Amino acid sequence: MTSLVADIGGTNTRVALAEGPGLMPDTVRRYRNADHADLTDVLTDYLREAGSPEIAGACAALAGPVRHGRGRLTNLDWTIEEAAIARVSGTPRVKLLNDLAAQGHALDQLAPEALVPVLDGPAQPGATRLVIGIGTGFNAAAVHALPGGLMVGEAEAGQVSLPVADAEALSLAQFLAGADGFAAVEEALSGRGLGRLYDWASAGAGRPGATDARAVMAALDTDPEALRAAETFVRLLGTVAGDLALQHLPYGGIYLIGGMARAVTPHAGPMGFAGTFRRKGRFSALMAEFRVSTVIDDFAALTGCASFLARTE
Amino acid sequence: MTSLVADIGGTNTRVALAEGPGLMPDTVRRYRNADHADLTDVLTDYLREAGSPEIAGACAALAGPVRHGRGRLTNLDWTIEEAAIARVSGTPRVKLLNDLAAQGHALDQLAPEALVPVLDGPAQPGATRLVIGIGTGFNAAAVHALPGGLMVGEAEAGQVSLPVADAEALSLAQFLAGADGFAAVEEALSGRGLGRLYDWASAGAGRPGATDARAVMAALDTDPEALRAAETFVRLLGTVAGDLALQHLPYGGIYLIGGMARAVTPHAGPMGFAGTFRRKGRFSALMAEFRVSTVIDDFAALTGCASFLARTE
CATH class of the missing domain: 3.30.420.40 (ATPase, nucleotide binding domain)
Incomplete structure (x- = not known):
């Protein structure tokens, strides 16, 4: 057929x-x-x-x-x-x-070489999996294996509250917030979002800036504000992916997809993704149960x- | 049988x-x-x-x-x-x-009188529903109607990041955070959580305090710190329930259950639940799609x- x-x-x-x-x-x-x-x-x-x-x-x-x-x-x-x-x-x-x-x-059809490991962990066959898309926008979908096939949940996961853990993160959230004072995850964790993180990092250093995600990623070695923007992106992604893991308990694994996921994956380790993913108070130990990979197919x-x-x- | x-x-x-x-x-x-x-x-x-x-x-x-x-x-x-x-x-x-x-x-078995309306909205038959439990702890479960019966998702939704929208909320998160600096939703939105919100509100007013949820709810008319703790609880619950709605898109309705849900439901309107539930930037209009009720059965x-x-x- x-x-x-x-x-x-x-x-x-x-x-x-x-x-x-x-x-x-x-x-x-x-x-x-x-x-x-x-x-x-x-x-x-x-x-x-x-x-x-x-x-x-x-x-x-x-x-x-x-x-x-x-x-x-x-x-x-x-x-x-x-x-x-x-x-x-x-x-x-x-x-x-x-x-x-x-x-x-x-x-279920992806070849092993289509996956780049981000965080190791067990991945139980048949358990819930979670796809997190980071590209033009941000969203997440839980994938449940049922007797009749896969069931994929619907969400607007990029529109939830941007997590804030300290005064610096609060200054970022207030920079990104709209007229009603609300800052959504997608305002930071998307291609456009990385550009805005750069604007925020530059303004903090007294330098006006406006650039796109590709330019930020190309300038990591030469521009301290680009580096700070990318580090903030990776660390926020760790916190948000960890929160999503607790919302869906994807013991079958977490799969990052999209252009921004692929762009930051080589930097996930050095920039501290694991640290913020696993910083969950008394539930930190549970976070080791979730394998995270990036899909490059x-x-x-x-x-x-x-x-x-x-x-x- | x-x-x-x-x-x-x-x-x-x-x-x-x-x-x-x-x-x-x-x-x-x-x-x-x-x-x-x-x-x-x-x-x-x-x-x-x-x-x-x-x-x-x-x-x-x-x-x-x-x-x-x-x-x-x-x-x-x-x-x-x-x-x-x-x-x-x-x-x-x-x-x-x-x-x-x-x-x-x-x-599907609840009598109409078992539900107290919190926020009006359409509730589509057959669509995903969401149960949010607020009692000794906090958790949420998406309920999907499938051809073979209901499928109920698993989560540790009380363990995700407590949302922080402003400097006051950051001071609360830092008050509630554990050794690793992480503050979970459940640290505020539970029976014990309301007690800690009271401690926080009292410390801010220079008065040492330690009390339980029942005592806080009984003192709303006489103790300004109890009132502040309860208002903070209700407004945080609005933000968290709104984030959960975006994570699961429960067009079939949101159902609050548990002792703390029942205790704060009469105060949800006057204390501003709707305002924080719907404050979601450009997605604020979508939030009117979600009916919220409290289960008193x-x-x-x-x-x-x-x-x-x-x-x-």
């Missing part, structure tokens, strides 16, 4: 074919969203270029909320509907997934779409 | 009989744990007093973690095992549940045990 899978980001959309739960890597194509009117336009182009294969199911992952067969992207003016995908792909078996849910459905959302379709055949 | 159900707290154990999912209220008996060697001793007494009925299933809820058919109470030196309950009740169908999970399994954990057994027949 050949299925059509797609991963729709804010800038690019990737499309591929899959056989059962297996993504066919040679079939992956990338499209710039700006060159297309909408997703059906992208899929029509893809299917024509692929020689109009017969499609028995289609699944698309998108970076935004999905409800009642409709999805909306945060940073792109496309409305994505299962009915429209059914029309262009010629199959009534169509599913839209939130991209974090798609990553959750991919966990760029096609994982596509794999998750294929896996979801294969499980629900 | 008659089943045996029990709710084991730190001080008392309640035992009852149920027919299918229906608890038989006339059969509820309460036992002081201090007067008994262990749970099997309590159950043996109960069954003898009840005339040794034939038991087709047994389920006990306890305030502590349950793993692999074994439970441990936080504040009582009893180990509770399914095998031992099977021995005294004469049935192999035995299940131990965490008390919060039992409360989750009771939600003291037998809900027993009902949940009966409901669990009936669903897994």
Whole structure:
């Protein structure tokens, strides 16, 4: 059974074919969203270029909320509907997934080399797992293995209170807070967030600054404020990931995904991720139960779409 | 089918009989744990007093973690095992549940008068619900309706970072923090927590204080520090419940349970629960989607045990 899978980001959309739960890597194509009117336009182009294969199911992952067969992207003016995908792909078996849910459905298919260890720990087969996405935004999804397949929870985990442990962190939260005085996790732990951490670190040093995440990560060796911003990011990520672990008890492991997760992973050890992850008072010992890894498979959302379709055949 | 159900707290154990999912209220008996060697001793007494009925299933809820058919109470030196309950009740169908999970399994059986409204909002049938327990400790459990029955998540939600929004809250977190500088939600939002909030409020006013939750709640009209402690409790509870709502998106409603939840519910409106629950920056509008109620049915954990057994027949 050949299925059509797609991963729709804010800038690019990737499309591929899959056989059962297996993504066919040679079939992956990338499209710039700006060159297309909408997703059906992208899929029509893809299917024509692929020689109009017969499609028995289609699944698309998108970076935004999905409800009642409709999805909306945060940073792109496309409305994505299962009915429209059914029309262009010629199959009534169509599913839209939130991209974090798609990553959750991919966990059982990931090759060992797709995982970079961050913190060691036991990972019990069949236990709850947790996917934490850190990229344009921040979110988390608990993945439960049930008799009928995986169940992936929904959340807006990037919108909860940014943790504050000391006066410096409070000054950061107040710097990041909106008009109502509330600072959300995502204001710090996202690509944009790292830029704002740099602004905060620079202002503290009397130097005005405004830069993007890529520039901050490139300047760690030369710019003390960039280093301070990245260290603050990593240490906050430890605290937030630890809080999420206590909220979901993912004895099956924690999986960091997204561009910012990949960017900071090499620095997680030296910058103190473990220290803040495990600083939980009398529950500190429990934190050693949670293995943390970063997923570096760029096609994982596509794999998750294929896996979801294969499980629900 | 008659089943045996029990709710084991730190001080008392309640035992009852149920027919299918229906608890038989006339059969509820309460036992002081201090007067008994262990749970099997309590159950043996109960069954003898009840005339040794034939038991087709047994389920006990306890305030502590349950793993692999074994439970441990936080504040009582009893180990509770399914095998031992099977021995005294004469049935192999035995299940131990965490008390919060039992409360989750009771939600579909609660009478309308068992719920006191805290915040109005739509409650979608079939959507995820969230139980938040505030009593001796603090915890939360997401309740998912699946085709095969309810699935109740596990958490240590009382052990996550206490939210800090301003300098006053930071002074509180530092007052509550342990040796590693970490302050958990449960250090403030529990019976003991309210006592410590009073200590904090009193120290700030130059008055030494140490009191328990019941005394604080009784002194709201006469002691400004008690009032400040209770207001701080309610406003923190709003922030924490709002964060939990974003972590689980309980469009089916939020249910507060436990002695401290019941104690502060009449004060939730005047003391500003809604304000902190909904203060979530650009996600403030979403917070109106979540209905919040307090469960005042003291037998809900027993009902949940009966409901669990009936669903897994």
